[in-house]
Amino acid sequence: xxxxxxxxxxxxxxxxxxxxxxKIENRSPGYRDLVRELHQHTGDAExxxxxxxxxAGKSTLVxxxxxxxxxxGLTVGVIAIDPSSPFTGGAVLGDRIRMASNVGDMDVxxxxxxxxxxxxxxxxxxxxAVKALDAFGKDRIIVETVGxxxxxxDIVRTADTVAVLVPPSSGDDxxxxxxGILEIGDVFxxxxxxxxxxxxxxxxxxxxxxxxxxxxxxxxxxxxxAGTDASGHHGPDEGGTAESEPDPTAEVTGPGSAGxxxxxxxxxxxxxxxxxxxWVPPVVQTVANTGEGVENFLGTLxxxxxxxxxxxxxxxxxRKRYAEEIxxxxxxxxxxxxxxxxxxxxxxxxxxxxxxxxxxxxYTVADEVVQPLRDCLDDPDDE
Amino acid sequence: xSTEQEPEQRTIRCLVAKVGLDGHDxxxxxxxxxxxxxxxxxxxxxxxxxxxxxxxxxVQEDVDVLGISILSGAHNTLVPKIVEGLKEYGAFxxxxxxxxxxxxxxxxxxxxxxxxxxxxxxxASMQETIDFVRENARER
Numbered sequence: 001x002x003x004x005x006x007x008x009x010x011x012x013x014x015x016x017x018x019x020x021x022x023k024i025e026n027r028s029p030g031y032r033d034l035v036r037e038l039h040q041h042t043g044d045a046e047x048x049x050x051x052x053x054x055x056a057g058k059s060t061l062v063x064x065x066x067x068x069x070x071x072x073g074l075t076v077g078v079i080a081i082d083p084s085s086p087f088t089g090g091a092v093l094g095d096r097i098r099m100a101s102n103v104g105d106m107d108v109x110x111x112x113x114x115x116x117x118x119x120x121x122x123x124x125x126x127x128x129a130v131k132a133l134d135a136f137g138k139d140r141i142i143v144e145t146v147g148x149x150x151x152x153x154d155i156v157r158t159a160d161t162v163a164v165l166v167p168p169s170s171g172d173d174x175x176x177x178x179x180g181i182l183e184i185g186d187v188f189x190x191x192x193x194x195x196x197x198x199x200x201x202x203x204x205x206x207x208x209x210x211x212x213x214x215x216x217x218x219x220x221x222x223x224x225x226a227g228t229d230a231s232g233h234h235g236p237d238e239g240g241t242a243e244s245e246p247d248p249t250a251e252v253t254g255p256g257s258a259g260x261x262x263x264x265x266x267x268x269x270x271x272x273x274x275x276x277x278x279w280v281p282p283v284v285q286t287v288a289n290t291g292e293g294v295e296n297f298l299g300t301l302x303x304x305x306x307x308x309x310x311x312x313x314x315x316x317x318x319r320k321r322y323a324e325e326i327x328x329x330x331x332x333x334x335x336x337x338x339x340x341x342x343x344x345x346x347x348x349x350x351x352x353x354x355x356x357x358x359x360x361x362x363y364t365v366a367d368e369v370v371q372p373l374r375d376c377l378d379d380p381d382d383e
Numbered sequence: 384x385s386t387e388q389e390p391e392q393r394t395i396r397c398l399v400a401k402v403g404l405d406g407h408d409x410x411x412x413x414x415x416x417x418x419x420x421x422x423x424x425x426x427x428x429x430x431x432x433x434x435x436x437x438x439x440x441x442v443q444e445d446v447d448v449l450g451i452s453i454l455s456g457a458h459n460t461l462v463p464k465i466v467e468g469l470k471e472y473g474a475f476x477x478x479x480x481x482x483x484x485x486x487x488x489x490x491x492x493x494x495x496x497x498x499x500x501x502x503x504x505x506x507a508s509m510q511e512t513i514d515f516v517r518e519n520a521r522e523r
Contacts, residue, residue: 022523090423092419096429097428104433106439110443
């Protein structure tokens with residue numbers, strides 16, 4: 001049955017694609033065989049992750065991105081993950097409402113997924129669902145999720161290029177970005193750029209990117225000052241940051257000396273450094289509602305893609321991702337094995353009882369439960 | 384949080400869909416929330432959807448249940464169109480179709496014949512609807 005389903009999927013049947021993703025989500029019996037089969041057919045799609053705070057306009061932007069890709073004759077897959085499912089296990093997945101531009105177009109395959117409360121489970125399901133879309137033959141795959149925590153960061157890491165959306169004038173949101181999400185952005189998008197404060201947000205973002213890239217580890221330059229964006233809708237007057245030395249020759253230069261993050265460009269993008277080409281995340285502006293700036297945004301995504309290909313980073317990323325995927329599967333599998341062993345040794349409750357009664361302690365319990373595995377591995381440290 | 388995944392416990396996915404021109408979605412919202420609280424995953428279509436859009440969503444989201452809320456009186460044309468679309472994608476057999484709204488008694492046999500499993504009028508209780516879905520969602 002599984003084989004037939006895979007054949008249908010490779011044959012371009014949407015129903016089969018949908019069903020495969022369902023099996024992946026449910027971890028139905030045999031789903032591993034399905035994903036196994038899919039792998040060899042993957043590797044052709046370009047995967048973009050879109051994240052940002054709630055209300056930043058992710059769904060609307062994704063809708064417009066999909067429409068623009070379709071305009072260019074490309075097929076699109078979208079996975080929208082809503083990690084906020086409540087205690088009942090139920091969820092209302094609302095992102096689909098915003099997919100108005102692609103109505104009735106089956107070549108935009110949109111799928112809503114919920115977190116289903118499994119730790120790490122969403123990352124696995126997302127990775128596998130991306131594989132299904134890739135094997136199906138989608139040219140572009142967009143993974144969309146709220147950027148709120150580690151889990152979500154893992155989700156967008158399934159992508160080659162990550163776009164982080166920021167609504168304008170959201171000083172607090174920009175602060176929030178420090179908490180980990182800034183590091184994963186390859187492109188920053190100030191959406192709703194027609195609202196007041198967009199320019200200031202652009203400046204703030206550039207500032208933060210500069211500081212991030214000025215860290216010794218990064219070794220690249222950053223922005224100097226903070227000008228307006230290429231697609232700037234407003235004058236550069238309200239940001240409060242001075243437009244210092246608009247030197248046209250400073251476009252792309254060598255690396256700034258350590259501690260002076262003030263070398264390269266105003267626009268972000270690829271820059272040359274001692275260690276070769278590097279990428280400074282550009283900040284672009286869009287108005288997703290009207291589609292303004294979306295074309296330019298897609299151009300920036302394409303720039304990043306070519307940078308990844310040129311610099312060899314694409315392969316580096318893929319290797320990292322597969323390593324992480326293998327590790328994650330191993331963690332999940334060993335966890336399941338240990339759960340079984342825990343049952344076999346009397347179940348968690350009985351151990352808790354012992355710990356409560358001070359007859360045992362959590363470390364001893366853990367050692368006891370893992371012992372059979374250790375024995376199998378014949379670990380010399382343990383003899 | 385009970386972390387262990389129970390493979391037997393399948394999550395039921397529903398599409399709550401508003402077709403046609405009526406702008407009354409209070410009922411749809413209420414049912415969406417009730418389904419959610421019952422542990423279902425609910426995808427809400429939004430207002431004013433064409434049959435095509437409903438079909439697209441139902442196929443792509445691979446829902447077990449399609450709940451169509453319709454108050455405009457156009458059910459006799461819209462519902463069969465949706466059924467037809469589902470058939471086209473091979474999605475009709477294992478999708479449970481239910482209809483909520485104001486459907487005159489005379490129209491009900493026709494809708495059932497078209498493939499609607501059950502019709503829930505204004506008097507139907509939420510629990511009744513949820514129980515029906517639990518009992519009738521197709522095995523896959």
